[in-house]
Amino acid sequence: xxxxxxxxxxxxxxxxxxxxxxxxxxxxxxxxxxxxxxxxxxxxxxxxxxxxxxxxxxxxxxxxxxxxxxxxxxxxxxxxxxxxxxxxxxxxxxxxxxxxxxxxxxxxxxxxxxxxxxxxxxxxxxxxxxxxxxxxxxxxxxxxxxxxxxxxxxxxxxxxxxxxxxxxxxxxxxxxxxxxxxxxxxxxxxxxxxxxxxxxxxxxxxxxxxxxxxxxxxxxxxxxxxxxxxxxxxxxxxxxxxxxxxxxxxxxxxxxxxxxxxxxxxxxxxxxxxxxxxxxxxxxxxxxxxxxxxxxxxxxxxxxxx
Numbered sequence: 001x002x003x004x005x006x007x008x009x010x011x012x013x014x015x016x017x018x019x020x021x022x023x024x025x026x027x028x029x030x031x032x033x034x035x036x037x038x039x040x041x042x043x044x045x046x047x048x049x050x051x052x053x054x055x056x057x058x059x060x061x062x063x064x065x066x067x068x069x070x071x072x073x074x075x076x077x078x079x080x081x082x083x084x085x086x087x088x089x090x091x092x093x094x095x096x097x098x099x100x101x102x103x104x105x106x107x108x109x110x111x112x113x114x115x116x117x118x119x120x121x122x123x124x125x126x127x128x129x130x131x132x133x134x135x136x137x138x139x140x141x142x143x144x145x146x147x148x149x150x151x152x153x154x155x156x157x158x159x160x161x162x163x164x165x166x167x168x169x170x171x172x173x174x175x176x177x178x179x180x181x182x183x184x185x186x187x188x189x190x191x192x193x194x195x196x197x198x199x200x201x202x203x204x205x206x207x208x209x210x211x212x213x214x215x216x217x218x219x220x221x222x223x224x225x226x227x228x229x230x231x232x233x234x235x236x237x238x239x240x241x242x243x244x245x246x247x248x249x250x251x252x253x254x255x256x257x258x259x260x261x262x263x264x265x266x267x268x269x270x271x272x273x274x275x276x277x278x279x280x281x282x283x284x285x286x287x288x289x290x291x292x293x294x295x296x297x298x299x300x301x302x303x304x305x306x
């Protein structure tokens with residue numbers, strides 16, 4: 001199995017700077033030492049963030065609450081804990097009421113977690129009950145957000161309020177030729193496995209010539225989205241500014257922040273304490289390594305770029 005970009009970047013940084021490195025647990029725990037100075041990286045966390053900032057970022061509901069307090073536009077995340085752990089009278093009724101308030105649907109996901117794991121869209125009460133059961137079987141708490149049509153999703157990677165990387169998440173899609181169905185187009189493009197959320201009618205319909213069809217409502221990189229760099233322009237400026245305000249609101253130093261455009265308005269979707277650049281690193285390895293390197297400069301007190 002190939003080594004993660006995160007681990008490779010740390011290995012190369014340590015080699016350049018004379019830092020001893022000990023990689024454990026298949027790369028999920030990394031010990032670094034230079035003289036008396038010792039530092040650890042765990043998962044995708046390089047250790048620059050305070051414990052409270054880390055906990056806030058890992059808790060989707062708490063992040064949303066803090067952003068509201070700070071006046072930073074965000075997607076709401078309503079928190080529910082597994083009633084088998086803490087009884088919550090009225091929770092089911094509240095969930096059903098949320099579904100009635102948002103007939104376009106709800107999105108449920110674990111309160112903590114990344115990579116789009118167990119992110120489920122529901123539009124009916126039976127779907128809602130099943131999703132709640134699935135998530136509570138794997139997690140102690142879940143969050144519910146109204147489903148919104150995301151026009152665009154951008155990720156901003158920040159280090160000390162400086163945008164290191166800004167990129168758009170481009171969802172998998174096909175372009176019609178007027179003769180083939182969506183399924184046929186997806187198969188030809190090697191994207192047939194991404195059709196799970198497309199209705200059978202849509203799959204078997206011929207796509208008009210030149211028309212683009214998005215294959216999933218998810219923008220997760222693990223669901224097939226591709227990172228497309230945004231190096232300047234209005235979107236870069238707006239998203240970077242929102243990300244800086246969001247990072248300051250929870251006091252986080254090194255982070256990736258997902259920002260979505262809904263009805264023309266940019267809002268924070270999530271803040272991540274661990275900075276994952278696996279998909280980005282496959283396309284732009286030098287950029288990923290430079291970003292991790294800048295963060296490690298902060299960890300070891302090196303002048304940036306040495």
